Amino acid sequence: MKLTDLLFLSSLKQVPQFTLLVLALLLSPFAHSAQDQQQAEQELQELKQVINQLQKQLAENRSQQTDTEKAIQAIDVKLSAVSKELRETQLKISNNKKELNQLQKQKTEKNILKEKQRKQLSSQLRSAYIAGQEEYIKLLLNQEDPAKISRMLQYYRYLNQARIRDIDALQKTLEELQQVEEKINATTLQLTELEAQQKQQVDQQLSLKSQQTQALQDLKKEYQNQNSRLAQLRKDEQELQAIISSLQKTLEEFAPKQSLKGLAQYKNKLNWPVKGTIQHRFGSNKFANKVKWNGIVINAESGKNVQAIHNGQVVFADWLRGFGLMVIIDHGQGYLSLYGQNESLLKSTGDWVEAGEPVATVGRSGGTTEPGLYFEIRYKGKPQNPVNWIK
Template sequence: MFPGNPLFGKRPLAHRCIGLTAVLSAATLAMSGPAYAKPPTERKPPSAAATPEIAEKQADLGELRSRIEGLRKELSSSEESRADAGDRLRESERQISRLQRELHELNEQRSQSQRKLKSLEQQSQELGVTLSQQQAQLEKLLYKQYLRGTPDSLQLILNGDDPNQMARDLHYLSAIALTRAELMGEINATLDRKKALAADARERSAELAEIEAEQQKRHTELQKQREERKNLYAQISSKVNAQRKEIGNLQQNEKRLTNLIDRLSKILAAQAAQAAKAARAAEAARAAEAARAAAQQQKEKHRPAATEDKEVARAPSTTETARPRPVETENRYEPVASDGSFARQRGSLRLPVRGAVSGRFGTSREGGGTWRGLFIKAAPGGEVKAIANGRVVFSEWMRGFGNLLIVDHGDAYLSIYGNNDSLLKQVGQPVKGGETVATVGNSGGNPESGLYFELRHQGQPIDPMKWASLK
């Protein structure tokens, strides 16, 4: 019995404990119920004040994108006015690439939302365990207080009990009351946290449903666009094949790509010059280090100079005798993440996609001329991966190469990925070795599905097989 305590009244202990547990359990279920009531709301990215360093990087990225966009428009306006059958596929292939990229981004958002929702569920389960433990502790305290009763101080004095025992009893009952109050506070805090988690889970569930609906919409658009391209290609396939076999057509495509590379190289060189100018501002502080390095060089003056094995970076001449067509070899490896300068990775790189290497650098190709890169046969939709760390400097459709992506690896080294089904990265985005940047396709009027791959240094094509290993 708990005289004078309105919280417990005069019901038996078993009824009171069962009642308390039921109330707390009901509150728990209410706070952790299914998350379906909240309607989808528009997601807003968190706003934060950009630091000067971030603002400067964004300005540099905007300038790079602006320059390359201007270059793309200039190249498009200066192309031949004659009709090209492959150009009829341009808009369709651009749309396919855009939809694939959006689906890729939505899939990443969906994965993030699922991970967050799973984390919220785990936190809710942990809070449920904590709440059960707190309930058990509270029930034990209530039972102990019930056994001891709640006599007041005056009653203890009038009973004539031992003053020391009376003091101990009062202290014990006071400690129980304090602990009970703390436990009730912890239980209320736990219930509040579960309520907040439930609200967050509802919001994440709504976001997930919205993303899935958007994915379905993009997927439907993509299927429609693929069907339109398939029908269009069936109508003009004979003309596409005829134009591909025209003498000089491949040379025109190669010239167009070389022109693009030259212009990109100038843009990148200008940015490198700006970075070098900024670095020279701090050169005075390193004067002592430079003097010490000069002294060290003086000591090594009489040592034989090491000769560096440099590859002659020149385009294969169309007048040279073409080497015999090699047997196709299978590439079974994919690029992986790597550090250090690009030049140091010569001989250890992996090709961007798994498949049969058919067209080889320097060998003759149908339609005239020689291969300036490799063609790797691969199934549609396969992942195309960056061969090393770098930054995307071109991501657009181009006549003869379809959806084309170019990555700058620094020190005037570029890797080129053509005939893609979709481009998953945009200009200015950094990439890591082994990161998926595109998907395999046959855009640009290519009859076979696969990847056209080139390596260039200072604007000139170099043999990828001297840099990559198939073993």
């Protein structure tokens, strides 16, 4: 790809930040030889100049948003970060509880072993005290059978060695038990700290959601004028289309030999990205019979996992006006799947994902009032009815 070709991208008014995408593609297995690698690095340097221009243009476009739209974006991004941190904290708490259960189990087993060893050793010592000295004196007084004396001495020697081994085993058990108890104390302390952290994150999340609700009410007031609302919706659609066109061109230029096989053979075979009811269907009226839905909206509980419908590579993961926190996955051969309105993003640009792998969590970012997932499938930039692809 020549720099003159890349400059075409800078003419777009709405283009996402996809530095990591290009880096991932240029440094991918498609660049096999050292010459290919050198050329890829040269192209990357040229591309960086264009990307800087695109980032400035993107920042300029976002600066033209209303104060309410800026507030919604800021809240959505903060909420995404907090929700992701909360998710990670909850995972750590779950792992700590599992570890604590295992440690408690080990402690119980060690205590049972300790008592068994103590009883066994106590019994041996008691027997030795009662009978040992008398038998040993009789042995010394019996001088008629030297062979028997030798065997009896050997027997007592083995018996003493066995007792020493039992004592050592008990000592080892006591040391292991102490180590387990120390781990239990450390894990319990960590769990307490994590739970306190979780409470703070939950409180922060609730506060941000409250701010989000207020911002959405303010936005609704701004959109009372139908003409301004229609203009905004069309502008949002144009921005998304510009992003998709840019991604498609980039993928075609930089990944002509990609191994992804597309979705053509998976029609009516793919799983739903999230379980729920369809609130808005593909092609139905979105606003004033002048804007149609290019995808579907699935009502779902806030925070639920949004799963990739098929394997592919994340080529966009960012906030987009009108669509909120958006993930776009390239499945190859011109097929893209889009997941919008998310509460948090679990993947970054350049990540490879498998079918069914969580890529985001359900939310209501981007100015939507109810939690749900906005879901699209596109082929060579054109919207497809997602229902035709889902089994």
